Amino acid sequence: MDAVTAMAENKIKEAIENGELDNIKGKGRPLHLEDLSRIPEELRAGYILLKNSGVLPKEINLKNEIKKLEDLLDYCYDDKEYRKIKFKLNEKILHYNILMDKKGKTAAHLEYENKILGKLQKG
Numbered sequence: 826m827d828a829v830t831a832m833a834e835n836k837i838k839e840a841i842e843n844g845e846l847d848n849i850k851g852k853g854r855p856l857h858l859e860d861l862s863r864i865p866e867e868l869r870a871g872y873i874l875l876k877n878s879g880v881l882p883k884e885i886n887l888k889n890e891i892k893k894l895e896d897l898l899d900y901c902y903d904d905k906e907y908r909k910i911k912f913k914l915n916e917k918i919l920h921y922n923i924l925m926d927k928k929g930k931t932a933a934h935l936e937y938e939n940k941i942l943g944k945l946q947k948g
Contacts, residue, residue, distance in 0.1 A: 863892075865942075884921060891914065891917045891921060894914040894917060
């Protein structure tokens with residue numbers, strides 16, 4: 826353990842002993858960990874800071890919503906509910922594509938960019 830980590834651990838232990846962490850929001854409940862696998866490791870801290878500040882670009886919020894809807898579809902077995910989710914997903918994708926088109930990024934450009942990012946993350 827390096828000196829900085831040891832110092833941080835000591836400060837946390839002190840705070841626990843002094844009761845400074847007793848009233849933390851969410852204490853005793855499991856942490857909700859966000860899937861950050863699609864974000865390059867070196868950008869994750871910045872992403873979390875922006876997200877917690879509520880200043881993520883609209884396209885990132887849309888991409889997150891699209892991913893959640895795609896995940897819901899994977900586990901939806903009710904035809905009526907499936908159609909509702911699929912409709913919402915298509916709306917979000919259309920909105921995202923319009924937004925990106927306004928920024929000068931076509932669907933083909935975005936697909937190519939995603940493939941490159943995927944290869945970078947694997948490598």
